[in-house]
Amino acid sequence: MTAVLGAGISGLSAAYYMLQRFGYPATIYEASNRVGGWIRTERHTDKGFLFEVGPRTIRPKGIPGANTLQLIEELNLPVDPIKSWQPAAKNRMIYAKGQLCLLPNSLSGIFKTLPPFSKPLISQIKQDLTAGKKKLKFADESIYDFVERRFGTELATYAISPMICGICAGDAKEISVRFLMNDLFEKEQKWGGIIKGVIFEKLFGKNEKPVSTGIFEEAMPKLYDKARQEKWSMYRVPDGIETLPRTLRDHLQSKEIDIQFSAECREITFTRDGAKMNIKGRDIYPEHIISSIPSYKLATCVKNQHPSLAALLTSIPYVDVAVVNLQYNVQELFKMKAFGFLVPPIERLPILGVIFDSCCFDMEGNTILTVMMGGRWFEENFGKDPTPKQLLDTALQHLELVMGIKEEPRFSRVHVLKKCIPQYTVGHKQRVADIRRYINQYKLPISLCGAAYDGVGINDVILSARTQVESLNISEV
Ligand SMILES: Cc1cc2nc3c(=O)[nH]c(=O)nc-3n(C[C@H](O)[C@H](O)[C@H](O)COP(=O)(O)OP(=O)(O)OC[C@H]3O[C@@H](n4cnc5c(N)ncnc54)[C@H](O)[C@@H]3O)c2cc1C
The missing domain is CATH 1.10.3110.10 (protoporphyrinogen ix oxidase, domain 3)
Structure with missing residues (x-):
């Protein structure tokens, strides 16, 4: 049996590719009571808008983009593109030297x-x-x-x-x-x-083929060709991006894949012919593990038996992000038509940027904005434990400063996403190579996918799941 740790988009994709490639179901163990990990949509369908707490758009470019489009095609999911000539794709701003540029x-x-x-x-x-x-x-x-x-x-x-x-x-x-x-x-x-x-x-240069993972040797997915022809710059899933992991969950469950919730893996011990995992106080013996959980969480699971591996995994830093979603009852709160704006760190403002969600997608007469704050400067700007009110006030003050918005939002939500984005600091590639070398050297039956290793975007983590599954031998599953 293969065990997949985590039911974020990467873990769900790993189980999907396992089924597709080997025809064997894997069991997914998820610490929380839901699928999606950082992907979370709050729907306010009665009022015609939604808030994205985590990611909101996916890019259709390159092999990773094509891979996600193939998955979306196979799941029969509709998508809502932003084309390259639309203002939300073309217009990107920064706030610098006291003005929006x-x-x-x-x-x-x-x-x-x-x-x-x-x-x-x-x-x-x-x-x-x-x-x-x-x-x-x-x-x-x-x-x-x-x-x-x-x-x-x-x-x-x-x-x-x-x-x-x-x-x-x-x-x-x-x-x-x-x-x-x-x-x-x-x-x-x-x-x-x-x-x-x-x-x-x-x-x-020799007429080298573009770097390919070899997954599209015959033909590119139809949806990818359509995205190219129609010049999509990015896209979303109409009912919110959480529809993607939920649809994957339903698909996997329809194929009798067991997704166990509230099933946090606390300890992994590698044995002669597999591994022993402790979940909900019970011992489970998978032959192989695919871990999609954050690297620092995997570190705590392996530290007793493999402290050096745990040290390598812990050396990948993560940052906290505060996300403030705002809804206003008016359609034209401001004139600018753009994806949003970002703030260069040299400006020393406590916000990272603002996304103009309702410029990107129709929100039925509402103006929806998302203010992102913190990241690498979270503690410097907000201390260890800011209150939601402190974060909301900071967001609103900066909307007034940068965009001149004085109106109070009708509805707002504040989320602090702790350790949500891994930082690929200088030496990251080497760190990941060292982690994988360690696993190979000790022949540990574990594969690593997810945001910690081979790219932080949705496309990257889905592709990382596929690549890891495709590198498995049948005897390992
Ligand atoms: C604010 C924000 C905005 C973003 N915007 C975009 C965007 O617009 N476009 C884009 O492409 N990407 C974006 N991203 C990145 C994207 O969200 C991530 O790449 C992706 O969601 C990571 O998925 P994952 O499955 O690797 O990890 P996660 O989502 O972290 O999932 C891991 C899962 O493992 C579970 N887990 C943890 N520990 C254990 C354990 N011990 N045992 C069992 N289960 C465990 C967790 O509960 C979680 O469900 C954004 C990320 C953030 C935080």
Whole structure:
């Protein structure tokens, strides 16, 4: 029997792929009483709106995007796309130097001097042609340092730093360049510059196929082709993103996969022919474990028998995020049409950014906003245990400061998501390689998927589940 730990989207996907590949059901053990993990939608159907507490949109790009679209297609789920020409896809703003600034969103935009930049972006991009290559001892550095070195301080400060806040609530000065710019970094290390790398690889590179996990050798999913043709920039699931894990749950349960709730795994001991897990005070003996739980939680399960593995797992840091969802009873609370705005850390505001949910999707006459706060700076800004009122007040004060919104929301919700996003700090790739090397060296019957290791987005964690399942031998399940 294979045991899957966690019924977040990654654990559910692992069970789905197990069934698809081997035809064997796996048992899922979930600590809480629901599926979805950080994916949580609060529906207010009577009033025509919903709040997303965690993720809200999925990108349809690349192999990871295609993989999720295939899953969605197989589950027959409808999706609601935002196309690349729509304002919610095109318009992204930052709040800098006391004003909201629209980031360049067209080719002509990069030739103009637009605030907060002091010169056109093209001149910053050109720096890459003259900047030398830096030999790095550990083949890694922060994404901020890399972009500053290649394109200058302004781009690192006003484009990359807020983007990292938006993606992982982290500090670009700590996050590894390999997290988002692995390919550009490799080009620089090989050819001495990014633009040079692009040109040289076009001229001299072997006609290499795009990096593929080999999963779409025959044809790409139909929904992926549709997304490309229609130029989707991102999409959601109409009744809220939680519909995705719930539909997966229903599908798995219809195939007699056992999902055990309130079943937190507390301890794992690896044995000669499998493992022993302690769940609800009962011993369970799976032949193989697929763990999708956060790395620091897995660390507590293995620390008695494998303290060195636990230390490696604990070395992946996590941050807390406060999410404040707001509903206003008016449709046109403000004029800007955009996805939202992000705040570069240099501004030293206690908010990471605001998402204009009702600009992205129809909320039936309501204005819906989500304010994200904390992340890498949670404790610095709010201490260890802020009250919901303190967080709500901070959110509202900053909506007034940045957007001039003085109205009180009709309805609001405050959530503090503790240790919700792993931070891929400099050296992350090596840390994950060390963790997997340890598991291989001791032949531990465990596979790791989920947000801690191979990417923090929904697409990444679904693909990580698939990749781990596909690397299993039949004898292991
Ligand atoms: C605020 C926020 C916004 C985000 N926005 C986006 C977005 O817009 N787009 C996007 O693509 N991604 C986004 N993400 C990332 C995305 O939500 C995650 O990548 C994804 O939900 C992680 O899923 P997972 O299954 O790996 O982990 P989790 O969701 O953490 O699931 C792990 C599960 O394991 C259970 N568990 C924990 N310990 C144990 C144990 N000992 N035994 C048994 N079960 C256990 C937990 O209860 C949980 O259900 C966002 C994340 C956050 C926090």
